[in-house]
Amino acid sequence: MHMADxxxxxxxxxxxxxxxxxxxxxxxxxxxxxxNRKKIPLMGVMGAFVFAAQMxxxxxxxxxxxxxxxxxxxxxxLLGPWAGFLSMIAVLLIQCLFFAxxxxxxxxxxxxxxxxxGCFLGSLLIWRPIMKNGASRLKILIAxxxxxxxxxxxxxxxxxxxxxxxxxxxxPFGVFxxxxxxxxxxxxxxxxxxxxxxxxxxxxxRPELLWGIDTxxxxxxxxxxxxxxxxxxxxxxxxxxxxxxxxxxxxLEWAIGRVAGVEELESAGTxxxxxxxxxxxxxxxxxxxxxxxxxxxxxxxxxxxxxxxLVLALLICVAFIIRAFRKxxxxxxxx
Amino acid sequence: xxxxxQAISEIQxxxxxxxxxxxxxxxxxxxxxxxxxxxIVLTVSFSKYDLAGLFSMILYPAIAFMTADLSxxxxxxxxxxxxxxxxxxxxxxxxxxxxxxxxxxxFTVTGGIVSMISLFMKAVxxxxxxYLLIATTPMDDICYALRLLFVPRILVTLLLLVYxxxxxxxxxxxxxxDAYLLRAPGQKGIHFRAWGPLAGQMLLRSADFAGxxxxxxxxxxxxxxxxxxxxxSLKASDLLWPLGWASVLILLKLFPLxxxxxxxxxxxxx
Numbered sequence: 001m002h003m004a005d006x007x008x009x010x011x012x013x014x015x016x017x018x019x020x021x022x023x024x025x026x027x028x029x030x031x032x033x034x035x036n037r038k039k040i041p042l043m044g045v046m047g048a049f050v051f052a053a054q055m056x057x058x059x060x061x062x063x064x065x066x067x068x069x070x071x072x073x074x075x076x077x078l079l080g081p082w083a084g085f086l087s088m089i090a091v092l093l094i095q096c097l098f099f100a101x102x103x104x105x106x107x108x109x110x111x112x113x114x115x116x117x118g119c120f121l122g123s124l125l126i127w128r129p130i131m132k133n134g135a136s137r138l139k140i141l142i143a144x145x146x147x148x149x150x151x152x153x154x155x156x157x158x159x160x161x162x163x164x165x166x167x168x169x170x171x172p173f174g175v176f177x178x179x180x181x182x183x184x185x186x187x188x189x190x191x192x193x194x195x196x197x198x199x200x201x202x203x204x205x206r207p208e209l210l211w212g213i214d215t216x217x218x219x220x221x222x223x224x225x226x227x228x229x230x231x232x233x234x235x236x237x238x239x240x241x242x243x244x245x246x247x248x249x250x251x252l253e254w255a256i257g258r259v260a261g262v263e264e265l266e267s268a269g270t271x272x273x274x275x276x277x278x279x280x281x282x283x284x285x286x287x288x289x290x291x292x293x294x295x296x297x298x299x300x301x302x303x304x305x306x307x308x309x310l311v312l313a314l315l316i317c318v319a320f321i322i323r324a325f326r327k328x329x330x331x332x333x334x335x
Numbered sequence: 336x337x338x339x340x341q342a343i344s345e346i347q348x349x350x351x352x353x354x355x356x357x358x359x360x361x362x363x364x365x366x367x368x369x370x371x372x373x374x375i376v377l378t379v380s381f382s383k384y385d386l387a388g389l390f391s392m393i394l395y396p397a398i399a400f401m402t403a404d405l406s407x408x409x410x411x412x413x414x415x416x417x418x419x420x421x422x423x424x425x426x427x428x429x430x431x432x433x434x435x436x437x438x439x440x441x442f443t444v445t446g447g448i449v450s451m452i453s454l455f456m457k458a459v460x461x462x463x464x465x466y467l468l469i470a471t472t473p474m475d476d477i478c479y480a481l482r483l484l485f486v487p488r489i490l491v492t493l494l495l496l497v498y499x500x501x502x503x504x505x506x507x508x509x510x511x512x513d514a515y516l517l518r519a520p521g522q523k524g525i526h527f528r529a530w531g532p533l534a535g536q537m538l539l540r541s542a543d544f545a546g547x548x549x550x551x552x553x554x555x556x557x558x559x560x561x562x563x564x565x566x567x568s569l570k571a572s573d574l575l576w577p578l579g580w581a582s583v584l585i586l587l588k589l590f591p592l593x594x595x596x597x598x599x600x601x602x603x604x605x
Contacts, residue, residue, distance in 0.1 A: 001420075004417035005375050005379055005458070005462075006417070006457035007454075009380070028490060031489060038549050040496070041496060044496025044497050046542070047493065048496070048503070048504045048541075049504055049538055051504070052339075052537075055508055055509075056511075056512055057338070057512075059522070078538075089490065090490070090497040090498075094497060097465065099342070100414070100465060101417075103375070104375055104464075104465050104468075168383070170450065171424065171428075175427075179423070200531055201536075202538060205539060206539060209542055
């Protein structure tokens with residue numbers, strides 16, 4: 001996502017440099033206020049660590065590719081937003097000078113796209129509220145994944161806007177955004193998981209190293225919040241991402257189509273087939289993922305949400321059954 | 336060579352090249368930094384269809400590379416970092432901008448093709464200009480120039496610290512990865528079960544190292560900032576080099592040198 005100088009106009013580069021410089025001046029002031037000289041070497045070493053750790057390839061299970069950890073979220077979770085932001089600036093400047101990863105003129109854009117969102121939005125609006133009542137493995141996982149996904153989406157969207165406003169590309173806004181956002185959604189998920197794995201390890205070994213965590217507080221996520229987060233995720237995945245579902249036949253339909261010439265076989269219409277079909281028709285209020293007699297997008301979205309929530313409810317039931325079973329087993333072994 | 340090994344070698348090569356005792360390396364870092372930024376601003380400010388004007392900007396990198404005796408091949412190698420995003424945007428231009436600008440018989444040159452070429456040219460020139468700066472100016476000198484530009488001392492100190500410990504931690508990351516891969520032959524990258532412990536342990540060691548580093552810095556009289564200095568005395572070329580080039584570049588921007596030369600040769604003044 002590092003932008004080269006060729007991708008920005010001087011005007012856009014100037015505006016973004018001014019915005020990033022303002023954030024940097026505020027961060028310098030905040031870090032100076034802390035008056036913690038020990039923090040400067042820690043910031044330097046952590047910046048170098050993030051740079052070095054980003055060179056390690058972490059294999060993504062089930063794919064042939066690999067990813068690396070998210071610098072902005074990582075540094076702000078360790079140093080806080082202000083110190084993390086300054087460390088990210090140092091990292092981005094060295095990347096630009098030594099590896100041509102991003103341009104000198106585009107530095108303001110790159111700081112904004114990668115450091116500002118990751119350090120400020122990621123830590124102040126995502127990490128800190130989630131860790132408010134104490135930390136846990138699940139909370140760190142959620143904060144890291146949500147933080148990385150959101151900040152990467154914003155960063156990628158900013159790249160689209162900055163390039164289009166600069167008049168560099170002829171790509172229409174929709175096409176450009178459609179090319180940038182989904183790929184960064186996948187990258188954000190992977191980076192979030194890697195970042196979470198490292199932060200969870202640090203939390204278990206040395207929790208005092210993490211920023212915004214009160215180790216004295218009860219570190220369990222309230223059951224309401226857990227359901228809220230899971231319900232929200234189900235609604236986003238079912239409602240939002242279901243729109244991206246392919247209208248092409250699935251594997252089974254495709255195979256049947258190749259053999260029989262039709263995607264769905266007609267039932268015999270008698271006996272057990274007819275009985276099962278009438279039961280299904282009366283139960284399924286959203287046949288073929290849409291409202292009855294409708295092909296609308298709303299129907300697809302609603303069916304996605306309903307389906308996701310049903311799966312979630314089923315999982316919760318299974319979880320309660322397993323928990324009850326375990327408790328019973330534990331009680332019997334104690335006796 | 337592994338990715339980490341390659342990155343370490345790149346940093347070390349640049350460090351040694353920038354510390355060589357050459358004329359360009361002795362020029363004041365502030366002059367070179369300001370000239371680099373000025374050149375980049377001027378280069379990207381050319382219209383996407385002004386190929387002739389943009390081409391005249393090759394003059395600065397071409398002459399400066401010869402003066403500094405730098406490898407053009409090394410500079411081209413650096414392009415790989417920016418090429419992906421530039422290519423995505425540049426290659427799309429011919430499909431979306433089909434306005435005919437020129438035609439040679441049956442072959443028509445569209446606006447999209449011209450803007451694609453100009454985008455690639457801008458990418459090459461700006462990367463070359465940044466390479467000129469870093470290959471002739473050590474990091475300490477760049478930090479010194481940044482302080483002269485009133486960049487806050489915390490940021491400059493941080494930059495020096497990150498740079499100083501970068502190679503060390505990259506070597507550590509290389510050793511950790513090599514050790515892991517030797518015990519997992521044929522595996523590409525780090526398995527997801529080892530994501531946390533592998534990088535996490537490295538992080539904890541780095542945090543401990545930062546504590547030791549702070550104590551050693553205190554023992555050597557650290558008062559909260561590094562004071563980078565410039566080893567050479569000020570001379571006329573420190574001012575003449577950037578001012579001379581700035582004048583030439585402004586002239587090139589205002590005066591279409593390439594078009595005039597072309598017309599002189601072809602005699603076509605219409």
